Amino acid sequence: MSAIKDNSPSDEKELLEQFIPASQAEAIQDLEELDKEELKRLKETGVDLSAKDRIGTYFQTNCGVAECSCDFQGVEMLPITEALKKYDGLKEYYWKLIPREKDAFTKEAADDLDNGYFIRALPGEKVVYPLQTCLYIRTDKVRQRVHNIVVAEEGSELHIITGCATHPKLTSGLHIGVSEFYIKKGAKLIFTMIHNWGEEVVVRPRSAILVEEGGTYLSNYVSLKGVKSVQTFPTATLKEGALARFNSVIVAPKGSEIDTGARVILEGRGSRSEIISRTISYGGKVIARGHLVGKVPEIKAHLECQGLILSDEGIIHAIPELEAHVADVDMSHEAAVGKIAREEIEYLMARGLDEEEATSTIVRGFLNVKIEGLPKELEEELEAAVRECQKGI
Amino acid sequence: MLIIEDLWVDVQGQEVLKGINMEIGQGETHCLFGKNGSGKTTLLMTLMGFSGYKVKHGKITFKGQDITFMPIHERARLGIGISFQRPPTLRGVKLRDMLAICSRGNADAAAQLAVSYGFDHFLDREVNLGFSGGEIKKSELLQLLAQNPDLTLLDEPESGVDIENLNVIGDMIRKLLEKDKHKGRTKSGLIITHTGFILNYVAADKGHVMLNGKLCCQGNPVEIFEGIQKYGYEECARCQL
Numbered sequence: 094m095s096a097i098k099d100n101s102p103s104d105e106k107e108l109l110e111q112f113i114p115a116s117q118a119e120a121i122q123d124l125e126e127l128d129k130e131e132l133k134r135l136k137e138t139g140v141d142l143s144a145k146d147r148i149g150t151y152f153q154t155n156c157g158v159a160e161c162s163c164d165f166q167g168v169e170m171l172p173i174t175e176a177l178k179k180y181d182g183l184k185e186y187y188w189k190l191i192p193r194e195k196d197a198f199t200k201e202a203a204d205d206l207d208n209g210y211f212i213r214a215l216p217g218e219k220v221v222y223p224l225q226t227c228l229y230i231r232t233d234k235v236r237q238r239v240h241n242i243v244v245a246e247e248g249s250e251l252h253i254i255t256g257c258a259t260h261p262k263l264t265s266g267l268h269i270g271v272s273e274f275y276i277k278k279g280a281k282l283i284f285t286m287i288h289n290w291g292e293e294v295v296v297r298p299r300s301a302i303l304v305e306e307g308g309t310y311l312s313n314y315v316s317l318k319g320v321k322s323v324q325t326f327p328t329a330t331l332k333e334g335a336l337a338r339f340n341s342v343i344v345a346p347k348g349s350e351i352d353t354g355a356r357v358i359l360e361g362r363g364s365r366s367e368i369i370s371r372t373i374s375y376g377g378k379v380i381a382r383g384h385l386v387g388k389v390p391e392i393k394a395h396l397e398c399q400g401l402i403l404s405d406e407g408i409i410h411a412i413p414e415l416e417a418h419v420a421d422v423d424m425s426h427e428a429a430v431g432k433i434a435r436e437e438i439e440y441l442m443a444r445g446l447d448e449e450e451a452t453s454t455i456v457r458g459f460l461n462v463k464i465e466g467l468p469k470e471l472e473e474e475l476e477a478a479v480r481e482c483q484k485g486i
Numbered sequence: 487m488l489i490i491e492d493l494w495v496d497v498q499g500q501e502v503l504k505g506i507n508m509e510i511g512q513g514e515t516h517c518l519f520g521k522n523g524s525g526k527t528t529l530l531m532t533l534m535g536f537s538g539y540k541v542k543h544g545k546i547t548f549k550g551q552d553i554t555f556m557p558i559h560e561r562a563r564l565g566i567g568i569s570f571q572r573p574p575t576l577r578g579v580k581l582r583d584m585l586a587i588c589s590r591g592n593a594d595a596a597a598q599l600a601v602s603y604g605f606d607h608f609l610d611r612e613v614n615l616g617f618s619g620g621e622i623k624k625s626e627l628l629q630l631l632a633q634n635p636d637l638t639l640l641d642e643p644e645s646g647v648d649i650e651n652l653n654v655i656g657d658m659i660r661k662l663l664e665k666d667k668h669k670g671r672t673k674s675g676l677i678i679t680h681t682g683f684i685l686n687y688v689a690a691d692k693g694h695v696m697l698n699g700k701l702c703c704q705g706n707p708v709e710i711f712e713g714i715q716k717y718g719y720e721e722c723a724r725c726q727l
Binding site: 399434435436437439440441442443444445446447448451454455457458459460461462 | 534536537557558559562563567568570573574576577578579583584587588590612629633
């Protein structure tokens with residue numbers, strides 16, 4: 094039995110009605126209006142408003158866009174509402190990977206959109222520094238509906254860091270984020286998403302990715318703080334020779350329910366994929382999903398779900414699935430869930446660490462997945478999250 | 487340095503050690519011989535204090551302190567170090583981190599040690615992940631060198647090591663036990679060995695033979711080992727009578 098119940102349509106509707114539309118809440122016009130505490134929280138979410146080492150910033154509070162600027166000529170960035178006007182409804186991209194009618198949340202985003210970003214790297218343009226986007230809920234009890242479209246044109250390279258957060262004093266909210274990613278031939282997109290929501294916030298991202306011939310999509314997902322509920326299952330479709338890699342690092346404190354993972358459909362010869370997740374529960378529930386679908390020969394895909402339960406109450410439910418439609422595929426998975434092995438703790442104790450230090454060393458190592466392009470502040474956050482885990486044991 | 491008095495130990499409800507008495511003085515190296523399953527490893531694990539090794543009776547004294555029920559890390563900090571036969575893999579923890587832990591913060595000096603034994607290319611590898619038998623031995627000994635214990639417990643340090651690397655392992659153990667120091671040596675050791683190879687590299691002061699959880703013979707380690715080679719452990723059993 095699944096640890097988290099699937100939402101029925103009536104549950105979804107009921108959930109939506111608990112929150113007011115973001116368009117009815119006040120949005121800030123200028124980043125200057127953010128206070129010290131907020132800036133600190135944003136920094137912990139990977140959003141650096143001093144914009145050092147960032148080529149551009151998209152910043153949305155509630156429904157309003159406070160900042161949308163990019164210094165790099167090779168990248169176009171617009172609020173999606175403007176892009177829809179400018180490009181005649183973005184017919185090639187808008188709702189092309191995700192059906193509007195998928196569920197109550199996609200319908201809500203289709204019918205009453207607050208905003209979101211449209212980012213396009215022009216053909217052959219290679220961006221060295223990342224671009225940052227932030228979707229920020231600043232008012233209590235708001236439901237924020239965004240739709241994002243990212244297009245990496247042929248041969249381009251782009252790195253986006255997106256921080257999703259709520260005001261430090263805010264407790265409840267609902268974030269609906271529809272994201273469609275188009276990685277064209279030979280292009281590369283690194284998409285690093287950091288979640289830093291409040292303890293009563295419900296999050297429903299709906300994402301899909303199309304990676305064309307020889308393209309690369311690298312996704313990093315980091316969620317270290319308490320959140321009421323996250324439910325998402327991004328799906329990537331890979332064409333010939335394409336690569337998609339999903340890394341996630343998830344820490345679920347008590348009261349959090351996080352249902353996440355990725356599905357990759359390998360439908361082009363020679364395409365490759367890797368889904369790696371490291372999850373820690375110190376009282377929360379995590380479902381770590383992974384579904385690899387091999388449709389053509391000569392594909393290679395690997396899935397790795399590792400979970401550590403650091404308290405008596407936590408639940409980690411790893412669901413690794415491999416689905417091969419032809420014979421000549423190379424697909425594998427490994428999944429391991431449990432508590433820290435006594436033997437490992439004692440090994441470190443024999444080197445002079447006390448039990449607590451030994452545990453924290455093991456947890457730190459466990460979370461030490463190689464994440465390409467992770468900002469330094471975030472590495473510090475990872476360290477802090479590990480220390481926080483200790484208190485939960 | 488170490489005094490073991492009438493030590494009885496159970497492992498998973500089975501009586502394994504049955505009244506062990508042993509004394510290792512400062513600067514002394516002792517060897518422990520015995521058949522597989524005779525209780526040698528149990529003795530080492532009990533001295534370090536690992537869970538699963540239940541002391542039913544007896545006392546262990548180290549540097550004048552009763553350590554019989556002391557937690558593992560306190561024994562380590564007091565100066566006992568052990569090499570593991572089959573250490574667990576620590577995912578995400580690099581050998582470099584491990585050496586820093588062992589040296590209690592002196593990470594650079596510890597890393598330098600790895601360089602001096604030609605093991606620096608392992609510094610950024612995850613501890614024990616995919617290490618061969620010989621590499622595990624080297625990694626364990628490097629950790630001990632960084633830790634610098636006063637009493638070193640080694641469980642078959644030569645097993646799985648090729649001839650070429652035996653020299654290196656021998657050097658490392660000699661350094662750990664201050665074998666090149668002929669006066670004022672303070673480091674002591676207890677080494678389990680099956681092959682006796684290690685005796686060619688490290689001079690031992692005393693040998694013990696363990697049979698069925700009891701020490702049945704003590705004496706010159708080289709003579710004891712020659713006896714075992716010639717007549718087998720059966721002779722020790724007979725001799726005991």
